Amino acid sequence: MNEAWRYFLVFFGAALVSNILLIRFIGLCPFFGVSDSLETSLGMSISVIFVMTMASSVSWIAWNLVLEPLGVGEFLYIPAFILIIASLVQFVEMVIKKTSPPLYRAMGIYLPLITTNCAVFAAATESVKPGFFTKLNIAYHYGFLEAVVYSVGIAVGFSLVLIFFAAIRERLKDAPIPKFFRGVPIAFITAALFSLAFMGFAGMFNL
Amino acid sequence: MEEKKTLWGEFKKGIIDTNPLLVLMVGLCSSLAVSTRVENCIFMGVAVIFVLTCSNVIIALIRKFIPDQIRIPIFIVVIASFVTIVDLTLKTMPAVYERLGVWIPLIVVNCIILARAEGYASRNEVRYAAMDGLGIGLGYLLVLLVMSVFRELFGTGKIVLFDTTVLDLKTKSAPVILIMFPGAFITYALLSALLQWYQLRRKRFKGGESE
Numbered sequence: 001m002n003e004a005w006r007y008f009l010v011f012f013g014a015a016l017v018s019n020i021l022l023i024r025f026i027g028l029c030p031f032f033g034v035s036d037s038l039e040t041s042l043g044m045s046i047s048v049i050f051v052m053t054m055a056s057s058v059s060w061i062a063w064n065l066v067l068e069p070l071g072v073g074e075f076l077y078i079p080a081f082i083l084i085i086a087s088l089v090q091f092v093e094m095v096i097k098k099t100s101p102p103l104y105r106a107m108g109i110y111l112p113l114i115t116t117n118c119a120v121f122a123a124a125t126e127s128v129k130p131g132f133f134t135k136l137n138i139a140y141h142y143g144f145l146e147a148v149v150y151s152v153g154i155a156v157g158f159s160l161v162l163i164f165f166a167a168i169r170e171r172l173k174d175a176p177i178p179k180f181f182r183g184v185p186i187a188f189i190t191a192a193l194f195s196l197a198f199m200g201f202a203g204m205f206n207l
Numbered sequence: 208m209e210e211k212k213t214l215w216g217e218f219k220k221g222i223i224d225t226n227p228l229l230v231l232m233v234g235l236c237s238s239l240a241v242s243t244r245v246e247n248c249i250f251m252g253v254a255v256i257f258v259l260t261c262s263n264v265i266i267a268l269i270r271k272f273i274p275d276q277i278r279i280p281i282f283i284v285v286i287a288s289f290v291t292i293v294d295l296t297l298k299t300m301p302a303v304y305e306r307l308g309v310w311i312p313l314i315v316v317n318c319i320i321l322a323r324a325e326g327y328a329s330r331n332e333v334r335y336a337a338m339d340g341l342g343i344g345l346g347y348l349l350v351l352l353v354m355s356v357f358r359e360l361f362g363t364g365k366i367v368l369f370d371t372t373v374l375d376l377k378t379k380s381a382p383v384i385l386i387m388f389p390g391a392f393i394t395y396a397l398l399s400a401l402l403q404w405y406q407l408r409r410k411r412f413k414g415g416e417s418e
Contacts, residue, residue: 008226025240029233029318075295078312079287102231118236118316125312173302180404181396184232188396192389 007149010142014153015200018098020119021161022195027119029044031162041166046157049152051076051082051092052123056151081124087112119158123151164168165194214338215412221342227319228350229402234319237310239391240315242354244370247307253310254297258289259320259338263328267336270329274298282324290315319347354394362386 020026033042059081067076093111096104116121127147142150168190176187227233236256241247262285266273273281294311294410297304304311314320323343328336335396359366384390 016228025236025388025391026313028235028239032232032235076293078291078315079284082283082315083280092417101224118313121316122313129309168318180407181400183398185400185403188392192392192396195389195392196384 007146009154010146010150011153014150014159015157016198019157019161020154021101021158021199022121023197023202024122026122027117027158030105030114030119031165032184035187036169037167038163038166038170041162045162047114048117048119049155051085051089052120052151052155052158053086053148054092055081055120055124056127057144057148058084058141059087060127060147061125063128064144075144077125077128080119085114085120093192108205115167119154123154126154127151131151161194161198165190212335217335217338218342219344221339221344222346222349225343226346226349226350227398228231231319231322233322234317234347235395237313237317238351238354239306239395241310242351242391242394243362243386244306244359245352245355245366247303248348248351248355250303250307252344252351253270254293255314255317255319255347256341256344258286258293258314259323259344259345260337261289262320263323263336263340264333266328267331267333268323273329278329279321279325282321282329286320286324286339287315319343350398353400354391354398358385358390358394362390365412 014020018024021028021031030044034044060082062084067080068114089111093104094109096205127142127150172186172190181189221227225231228238237251237255241251259341262282265285266282269281276314290312293314297307307318323339327339331339360374360376362381362383363373364377364381366377385394
């Protein structure tokens with residue numbers, strides 16, 4: 001298997017085959033929270049791609065250079081990663097606020113929300129322990145570049161579904177839906193159909 | 208409803224009025240993923256009750272010493288320590304950890320726990336915080352049980368609890384879709400539609416308005 005193809009498979013597997021929202025149910029709270037308008041879901045997507053990639057890279061470095069050599073990874077990874085994510089988010093927020101006010105206006109309100117987004121934590125954990133949250137690619141150690149590609153893949157998969165879903169929900173507002181199905185229940189039914197469609201990716205390229 | 212806070216009242220409200228999954232809509236991820244089997248739900252629910260109650264108590268104890276600016280990181284560290292305890296404890300049961308393990312570390316970012324720490328434990332007395340943790344945790348467990356009984360019973364045709372078959376429908380063509388990914392969404396949608404239907408009906412009885 002040549003190098004580029006392997007990176008593609010890592011990306012494809014992370015984004016579509018084991019889509020973080022629909023196949024693994026990670027990160028659903030922001031998914032149903034912000035997906036009722038296209039604009040907010042775009043802002044959320046950009047922030048998630050940004051934070052997730054950074055968080056995974058820093059976690060990978062922390063795991064491979066600090067936690068693992070010291071032999072404390074197994075029982076310190078939860079507090080370590082969550083602190084990395086929380087401080088990173090805070091830091092990114094401050095930097096953006098100082099350097100680019102328009103970007104801050106677009107991303108600012110989503111950044112604190114991302115701290116408790118389980119998808120970011122899962123991506124960080126997965127990039128150092130592949131196969132931890134799925135049965136795929138088990139017993140395999142990602143290099144730094146692969147870990148980054150993997151987390152970008154997860155983030156792209158997240159954004160893709162979030163934006164599609166927001167577009168559908170905007171149309172649903174005008175649809176004639178039985179009264180007790182309006183709002184949350186119909187959103188979940190839509191998600192179920194979406195998830196059914198994504199199950200079609202399972203098994204492609206033996207992933 | 209009475210204004211005065213009672214221990215029982217704080218406990219009870221978490222189960223119905225502010226049920227974390229159905230009303231507050233927090234902590235959905237884990238509930239959808241683990242509700243394929245009743246057995247998983249029991250372990251998951253107990254783990255959440257433990258972490259939630261302990262972190263609520265600790266945070267309520269130290270709430271007067273926490274500087275406001277760094278309260279979130281402090282909450283997270285408290286929660287992460289209890290999650291680590293649960294994580295290491297469950298590792299002694301390999302069969303359970305195999306099925307559930309991935310969701311245990313994720314309790315740390317489970318919105319229920321941080322939301323209760325921020326919204327309740329950091330501004331209430333210890334005994335109320337403890338009751339709130341127990342109540343909210345029990346509300347979580349109950350919804351989980353309803354979902355998993357529905358999914359396991361109709362998805363596989365029987366309920367297996369600790370290697371014994373508790374209930375058997377004796378069917379050969381169970382709709383497997385219910386224990387697969389879309390089934391989780393469908394089950395939750397039905398449950399929340401049921402709740403909405405109940406609320407609409409209650410409102411109509413009380414207000415007498417027709418619409």
